[in-house]
Amino acid sequence: MADLVSHPDEVRIISARFGKGAAAIDKYLELDGYKAVQKALKMQPDEIINEVKISALRGRGGAGFSTGMKWSFVPKESAKPKYILVNGDESEPGTCKDRLILEHDPHAVIEGVLIAGLAVGACTGYIYIRGEYRYLVDILRKALDEAKAKGFIGKNIFGSGIDFNVYWHTGAGAYEVGEESALMESLEGKRGIPRIRPPFPAVVGLWGGPTVINNVETIASVPHILMMGGAKYASYGPEKNGGTRLFCLSGHVNKPGVYELPLGYPMKKLIYDVGGGIPNGKKLKAVVPGGSSTFLLKPEEAEAISCDFDSFAKRGEFLGSGGVVVLDEDTCMVNFALRVMKFYQHESCGWCIPCREGTDWLKKTLIRFHAGGGVKKDIDNINYLAQNMLGRTFCPLGDAAAIPTMSIVQKWRQEFEDHLDGKPCPFESKKQIPEPAFA
Ligand SMILES: Cc1cc2nc3c(=O)[nH]c(=O)nc-3n(C[C@H](O)[C@H](O)[C@H](O)COP(=O)(O)O)c2cc1C
Ligand code: SF4
Numbered sequence: 001m002a003d004l005v006s007h008p009d010e011v012r013i014i015s016a017r018f019g020k021g022a023a024a025i026d027k028y029l030e031l032d033g034y035k036a037v038q039k040a041l042k043m044q045p046d047e048i049i050n051e052v053k054i055s056a057l058r059g060r061g062g063a064g065f066s067t068g069m070k071w072s073f074v075p076k077e078s079a080k081p082k083y084i085l086v087n088g089d090e091s092e093p094g095t096c097k098d099r100l101i102l103e104h105d106p107h108a109v110i111e112g113v114l115i116a117g118l119a120v121g122a123c124t125g126y127i128y129i130r131g132e133y134r135y136l137v138d139i140l141r142k143a144l145d146e147a148k149a150k151g152f153i154g155k156n157i158f159g160s161g162i163d164f165n166v167y168w169h170t171g172a173g174a175y176e177v178g179e180e181s182a183l184m185e186s187l188e189g190k191r192g193i194p195r196i197r198p199p200f201p202a203v204v205g206l207w208g209g210p211t212v213i214n215n216v217e218t219i220a221s222v223p224h225i226l227m228m229g230g231a232k233y234a235s236y237g238p239e240k241n242g243g244t245r246l247f248c249l250s251g252h253v254n255k256p257g258v259y260e261l262p263l264g265y266p267m268k269k270l271i272y273d274v275g276g277g278i279p280n281g282k283k284l285k286a287v288v289p290g291g292s293s294t295f296l297l298k299p300e301e302a303e304a305i306s307c308d309f310d311s312f313a314k315r316g317e318f319l320g321s322g323g324v325v326v327l328d329e330d331t332c333m334v335n336f337a338l339r340v341m342k343f344y345q346h347e348s349c350g351w352c353i354p355c356r357e358g359t360d361w362l363k364k365t366l367i368r369f370h371a372g373g374g375v376k377k378d379i380d381n382i383n384y385l386a387q388n389m390l391g392r393t394f395c396p397l398g399d400a401a402a403i404p405t406m407s408i409v410q411k412w413r414q415e416f417e418d419h420l421d422g423k424p425c426p427f428e429s430k431k432q433i434p435e436p437a438f439a
Helices: 025-030 035-041 045-054 067-072 098-104 106-120 131-149 180-187 216-228 230-234 267-274 309-313 333-347 353-373 376-389 397-411 413-417
Strands: 083-088 124-129 165-170 211-215 244-251 257-262 284-288 323-328
Touching: 025 106, 025 131, 035 106, 035 216, 045 067, 045 106, 045 216, 045 230, 067 106, 067 211, 083 106, 083 180, 083 216, 098 106, 098 131, 098 216, 106 124, 106 131, 106 165, 106 211, 106 216, 124 131, 124 180, 131 165, 180 211, 211 216, 216 230, 244 267, 257 267, 267 284, 267 323, 284 333, 333 353, 333 397, 333 413, 353 376, 353 397, 376 397, 376 413, 397 413
Parallel strands: 083 124, 083 211, 124 165, 244 323
Antiparallel strands: 244 257, 284 323
């Protein structure tokens, strides 16, 4: 089990049961578990959706789309069965929160699935777990068995006359299957490549049936919203950015860890107060605000921004998945761009040309460039290649590879200049991010 951290500014809603043994159903029940679903059973589907809309809960998987709105897109009548699909693929570099929820509070996810199902008229749920998180399967399987034994899932749940099954499923370790349509392909037993949209999953999803796909943290927030009321939950964050979220703080900070903070929390406080600042008194160079797919921030940008979806959207950028990576002054940004691109090149499913070829060319160019073989026009070419991937790929993985690359070239151009003319990397003597196993 990962060590838990804490800070006085934390508002513990999703993490309230962490470290309390709530993976066992009796403890979960003692801590008010499965009360929210019993409340939902007495509500009309539209009332549940409305409460989630009032909460201003936005998807914690990265895109920040309104959860209540997403649920309302599911047609009321459907000839095909409807499904709830929980995205526990969690492969975005820097993001490590869903695993904590599944480890410490798996029943909250199961309860969230049931409530989402009651809201949209689905009676089957799937919890899809990242291939590398196999150890979580045992925890989840046990939680599902316990819930079934108590009559909370399976036939006639809570004596309501409703049959509702919830299943677990694992991937085989591909980042791409975190993308919702590739996830459905994978769950159906096919190669994990994305589907053409529209139609969107809310209308045509798993096995052609209307499907709600939500991130683990999003779904685990739902029982809390029903218990405390949407308005109370919304009040923790700024307008239209309801509640708290789990921030995964890593990189060059003294106190890395997963902290639950209200949306709108200042990034500066996150780094210096919650994270205890940068080790060895080093200066801040860059911040990855929400997983490697987001635009990197310069110190003055990071120190001025609040961590909510709209503060980032105003800049044309993304809050992302909650994976905040702090980089100190010794980090080589060319090497960092290369490290990130190695990941995307490795994870590209290879289906569309701009992503398959673009990530490969960018990786090759950055390897040569970082090794001292760069020429001046490479700098613009790297930016140009990335720009040409943006918005031109079949799924957003191409954008995810382009965005950090463009922001690094544009904001730390001088570091590229400093690598020219066969010069050794200026940061050669400093400790850098370890090489990935697949590089
Ligand atoms: C390449 C790629 C990988 C993704 N990986 C994840 C992931 O691991 N977990 C996740 O919840 N969403 C991931 N997403 C976003 C999902 O497609 C989808 O938007 C999300 O699961 C919706 O849930 P939410 O509304 O609760 O955020 C990924 C998207 C892309 C393009
Ligand atoms: S953008 Fe990349 S990951 Fe997405 S479909 Fe194209 S090749 Fe596959």
